[in-house]
Amino acid sequence: MISLLTALYSQAQNTDGKKILVMGDSLSAGYGIELNQGWVELSRIALKQSHPEVTLINASISGETAKGGARRLPLMLKIHQPDILLLELGANDGLRGYPVKSITLELKKMIEQALAQNVQVVILGIQLPPNLGDDYNNAFSGQYEILANEYNLPVLPFLLEGVALTTDWMQGDGLHPNALGQPTIVLNVLEVLVPLL
DSSP: OHHHHHHHTTTSOOOSSOEEEEEEOHHHHTTTSOGGGSHHHHHHHHHHHHOTTOEEEEOOOTTOOHHHHHHHHHHHHHHHOOSEEEEEOOHHHHHTTOOHHHHHHHHHHHHHHHHHTTOEEEEEOOOOOGGGOHHHHHHHHHHHHHHHHHHTOOEESOTTTTTTTOGGGBOTTSSSBOGGGHHHHHHHHHHHHGGGO
16 A cells, blocks of 8 residues: 555655654544554555655644644744644644534634744644534534644645445444554645645
8 A cells, every 4th residue: 555655646746855843633633543553643654655854743642632733833943944834733623522612713723833933834624523513513623624724734624535435444333543544634734735745
């Protein structure tokens, strides 16, 4: 699968040492699988072939909320000085039923913190299980597109597109992809990320 991923992007031109910072939750931290099986590590391997000077840094933490990410981001920006931020947060807030407006405000803080330091932000959107209701779910998932439009940012509307409804690619909790689902997530992310490189 890795050879397939690298082949898909082998024609892309090399970059000049760009740093990519991933700020996410368990979906990006590799919950329930080996660290080297997660989409971030698989993306690192794929990019190493086509973009060898790119550095991919994973600052994701399982259980992270948008508010927690907003608290951590200034230090992460200072330490890593990334060129691109992949922002994948909000799912844990949504699963706890936090008001969408408050989640959006925290995401806005992170976007503005990054943009103030000339960091390109890419929004990796999330959708929630149906048990939270259509009204809440639509407002939650819609916030990512709204933010992308407001700040003119690239957006992946649903990180788990093509994965979440494939039972064999999901863990028993129905929330986290297993190792089989990770390569599809890589393709989803690289489709948005590679043009920026």
